[in-house]
Amino acid sequence: MAEEKSQASSSKMLTLKASDGVLFEVELNIAKEMKTVQAYIDDCEDIETIPIPNVLGKHLAIVIEYIKKTNEEYDAEFEKQWNMDDLQLLLLAANYLNISGLQECLCKAIAKRIENKSPEYVRKVFNIENDHSPEEEAKLRKEYKWAFEGVDKD
Amino acid sequence: MKHWVFFAASFMVLLSGCCCKFTKKREMKKRDEQVSKDEKQRNWSKIPTQILELILSRLSRADFYRFGEVCTSWRHVFKQSIIYRSPSPLPSMPLLLLYRLHLFNDIKTGLFSLIDRKMYFPRIPFFQGSNLHCLGSINGWLIMIDTNATRLSSSSSNSNHHRFPSFFFWNPIPNARVMLPSRLNIPYRANWYKLFSKLKASSGPDSPDCLVAALFTGQHNIAFCRPHDESWNIIYVENNNPNAVFADIELLHGKCYVLTETLNYRNITSILVYDLQESYSSSSPPKAKVLISQLHQQVEYNSPNIRDLIFQNHQLFFYLASDSISGILYLILIIVDYNNVHPIEREFIVYKVDNFNNVPMLVRVMDLNGGILFLSHRDSKIVPSSTLTGHEDLIRGNNIYYAHVYPYTESCPLMPRIVKFCMTSGRINHIPLPNPELGSEPTCLWFNPTIW
Numbered sequence: 029m030a031e032e033k034s035q036a037s038s039s040k041m042l043t044l045k046a047s048d049g050v051l052f053e054v055e056l057n058i059a060k061e062m063k064t065v066q067a068y069i070d071d072c073e074d075i076e077t078i079p080i081p082n083v084l085g086k087h088l089a090i091v092i093e094y095i096k097k098t099n100e101e102y103d104a105e106f107e108k109q110w111n112m113d114d115l116q117l118l119l120l121a122a123n124y125l126n127i128s129g130l131q132e133c134l135c136k137a138i139a140k141r142i143e144n145k146s147p148e149y150v151r152k153v154f155n156i157e158n159d160h161s162p163e164e165e166a167k168l169r170k171e172y173k174w175a176f177e178g179v180d181k182d
Numbered sequence: 183m184k185h186w187v188f189f190a191a192s193f194m195v196l197l198s199g200c201c202c203k204f205t206k207k208r209e210m211k212k213r214d215e216q217v218s219k220d221e222k223q224r225n226w227s228k229i230p231t232q233i234l235e236l237i238l239s240r241l242s243r244a245d246f247y248r249f250g251e252v253c254t255s256w257r258h259v260f261k262q263s264i265i266y267r268s269p270s271p272l273p274s275m276p277l278l279l280l281y282r283l284h285l286f287n288d289i290k291t292g293l294f295s296l297i298d299r300k301m302y303f304p305r306i307p308f309f310q311g312s313n314l315h316c317l318g319s320i321n322g323w324l325i326m327i328d329t330n331a332t333r334l335s336s337s338s339s340n341s342n343h344h345r346f347p348s349f350f351f352w353n354p355i356p357n358a359r360v361m362l363p364s365r366l367n368i369p370y371r372a373n374w375y376k377l378f379s380k381l382k383a384s385s386g387p388d389s390p391d392c393l394v395a396a397l398f399t400g401q402h403n404i405a406f407c408r409p410h411d412e413s414w415n416i417i418y419v420e421n422n423n424p425n426a427v428f429a430d431i432e433l434l435h436g437k438c439y440v441l442t443e444t445l446n447y448r449n450i451t452s453i454l455v456y457d458l459q460e461s462y463s464s465s466s467p468p469k470a471k472v473l474i475s476q477l478h479q480q481v482e483y484n485s486p487n488i489r490d491l492i493f494q495n496h497q498l499f500f501y502l503a504s505d506s507i508s509g510i511l512y513l514i515l516i517i518v519d520y521n522n523v524h525p526i527e528r529e530f531i532v533y534k535v536d537n538f539n540n541v542p543m544l545v546r547v548m549d550l551n552g553g554i555l556f557l558s559h560r561d562s563k564i565v566p567s568s569t570l571t572g573h574e575d576l577i578r579g580n581n582i583y584y585a586h587v588y589p590y591t592e593s594c595p596l597m598p599r600i601v602k603f604c605m606t607s608g609r610i611n612h613i614p615l616p617n618p619e620l621g622s623e624p625t626c627l628w629f630n631p632t633i634w
Contacts, residue, residue, distance in 0.1 A: 112223065112224070112226075113223060116224050116226060119233055120229075120233075123232065131233075131236060132236075135236040135237050138240075139240035139241055139245075142241060142245055143241070143245055144245065145245075145248075146248065147248050150248070150249075150252050151252055151253070154225075154226035155223040155226060156227045156252055156253045156256075157225075157227070158252075158253060159227075159253050160253065160254060160257070168251050168257070
């Protein structure tokens, strides 16, 4: 439960409640990195528990840890630990909570997975169905064929 | 009787067992389905547009196009970014544009990619017809001449039509053109496309400061203009000194730098500078200022080994290049060995113009400030390596990619050569081109197509 540890506002604690009910106690300055939370606090000053309805406890924990530990080295290794599903949920969480650093870090990681790969490979990895009509697909391919340089083997 | 009961009982047990199992199985299957539904891998086609745009902005040009091919929702985001010109992809390595390739007697334009070392042919050839020639490129634009454009000569005393070419910027992707003045105020020529040996632009025509400067082949003068001028301005060399042939030009920050050389032996003599921007604002023709004179003394040109080389069937090539971000002007000297079947580049020596006690001087440098120089006879561009994405070896800074078509000799057919010179290690690596047959007078230049 929320407790106020000391009078200094920098160590004021805030409680975040994930969608599955898991509670997280975080320092105010950590929570402020989430611009969505910041806006919430700005609106209602005395709030102690902030609901985060879109994010599971599992991912909120990861997000909070990211904010605490983020630096160049940490960021470089961060995305390697998660599978595609978690990556997506973390990205959606970062987007909802409006944490620019985490969004950048994850988008960079996704871009790296797309880099130099064929559309077929991307569909496989990202579990996407090809819903282009064959004519559309052929058209797009022909139009930009000369730009399809440098594709890695799948 | 007992047996029957026993049998029936066991049968019933068996049956109920089966039933139990059956329903249990069904329940488990249901649960499994539910579990597997939850656990089924998440689909990335329904990601919010904002996120897809962030991802797009981190892709290179080729990946940007491939992104649009994945599915219809990704394609929609891709198309929107083309329409709104945002987000843009990360800067990419330029391609080598080779034109006048003759494949099965078909004039084609080929694009050679350094990334996968393959030759690509745009579906709609960039050039159709022998009247179009490419004289230079800047950013995503090609600077073209159309020798077929006919204009009546202004003096109606001549009944003949004089063919004057039209010059324009052309972006092949959106098929956009920006015309340059066609009035040249010089006498008629038979081979217009040979008129300029160099044609450089300071930026794309969409920039308000766009300046274009051209070096006349064989003559000692240059022409310059801006896209909306009425005519080109021609600078005639003040004292037609045969020892001051204009060898190369480079635009930097509104000024045109000219490298001069002697007619014989091609000794470089000086770097002149014309302030074009100042000339426009003061409406008076620009005057040449000597930036550095007696270049041959400042270049290691006079050192014994280089002098010997010249007498041993080597040739020297000089190019000007500039980095508009840092404002540095470079002079590149390439020593080419002609003793073998085909010319081999032996050494690259790079100088920069530096101010020493307020006197401009040439200083030899071993780096390009982290930039990569793409050099050809037609153009030179320095790209900061930090803006590029891709394989480490490819985008490492302080490298020079030099592409050149050496003049025809009996033993060596017309073929462009690409070499990569690493300034830090001094190594020169030849990059083989897939071997197309080339037509007459092929041209190669570095071209970085935009996506809009």
